[in-house]
Amino acid sequence: MEWFEQLRWGEDGLVAAVAQDARTGRVLTVAWMNREALKATVEKGEAVYWSRSRKRLWRKGEESGHVQKVLEVRLDCDADALLIKVEQVGGIACHTGRESCFFRKLDDGRWVSTDPVLKDPKLIYGEK
Amino acid sequence: MEWFEQLRWGEDGLVAAVAQDARTGRVLTVAWMNREALKATVEKGEAVYWSRSRKRLWRKGEESGHVQKVLEVRLDCDADALLIKVEQVGGIACHTGRESCFFRKLDDGRWVSTDPVLKDPKLIYGEK
Numbered sequence: 001m002e003w004f005e006q007l008r009w010g011e012d013g014l015v016a017a018v019a020q021d022a023r024t025g026r027v028l029t030v031a032w033m034n035r036e037a038l039k040a041t042v043e044k045g046e047a048v049y050w051s052r053s054r055k056r057l058w059r060k061g062e063e064s065g066h067v068q069k070v071l072e073v074r075l076d077c078d079a080d081a082l083l084i085k086v087e088q089v090g091g092i093a094c095h096t097g098r099e100s101c102f103f104r105k106l107d108d109g110r111w112v113s114t115d116p117v118l119k120d121p122k123l124i125y126g127e128k
Numbered sequence: 129m130e131w132f133e134q135l136r137w138g139e140d141g142l143v144a145a146v147a148q149d150a151r152t153g154r155v156l157t158v159a160w161m162n163r164e165a166l167k168a169t170v171e172k173g174e175a176v177y178w179s180r181s182r183k184r185l186w187r188k189g190e191e192s193g194h195v196q197k198v199l200e201v202r203l204d205c206d207a208d209a210l211l212i213k214v215e216q217v218g219g220i221a222c223h224t225g226r227e228s229c230f231f232r233k234l235d236d237g238r239w240v241s242t243d244p245v246l247k248d249p250k251l252i253y254g255e256k
Binding site: 001002003016018030073075076077081094096098102104105106109111 | 134155205206234
């Protein structure tokens with residue numbers, strides 16, 4: 001697995017991973033991968049991240065069904081960030097029910113939500 | 129500057145910042161911003177990052193002239209990553225002379241360079 005060791009893993013064992021919708025070109029999510037997550041992503045062909053908050057592997061879509069099917073994995077010049085081109089199942093990447101997690105735009109000194117909620121999170125995750 | 133404090137700055141005082149070419153849709157770079165870098169980026173309308181290796185502010189293009197003019201700043205749902213849509217001056221974001229830093233693609237267990245060098249780095253930076 002020489003390709004695997006060419007990455008410059010951070011002191012925390014992580015690299016940043018950007019997911020981009022291969023069809024729309026939209027940047028959907030920025031998340032983190034450790035070695036295990038990247039290995040699982042490549043083997044499974046679906047995005048698996050390391051959740052820094054939950055401190056465990058996070059199979060994207062494990063609850064929501066909004067899996068990211070990986071079409072392409074790219075590495076940047078200093079080998080510490082990944083770009084994965086994905087097919088976003090359901091067209092929803094964000095836990096708020098929006099296409100992209102980057103749904104807020106800086107507008108005249110405030111963050112303005114610009115994107116519609118495509119599906120009520122309660123319908124995605126159930127009442128909590 | 130309430131918008132500024134809404135970010136969830138990491139323990140190291142940084143957030144990840146993804147630059148995307150507004151015209152081509154290509155993800156160009158993943159870099160880091162601290163408070164000062166973000167402030168400078170918004171004030172100047174050009175990407176300013178925090179260089180983790182050099183431990184100083186890094187005005188993107190300061191040496192190469194390949195400035196990233198900022199058209200839009202977006203924030204993700206958990207407020208710890210930025211997406212900036214940019215006009216990439218010169219059409220070259222990478223220090224290797226390529227459009228994007230993500231010029232390598234994982235192909236059958238190895239990283240394959242898929243993108244052409246648009247300009248010889250020696251012509252960008254001078255002989256070193």
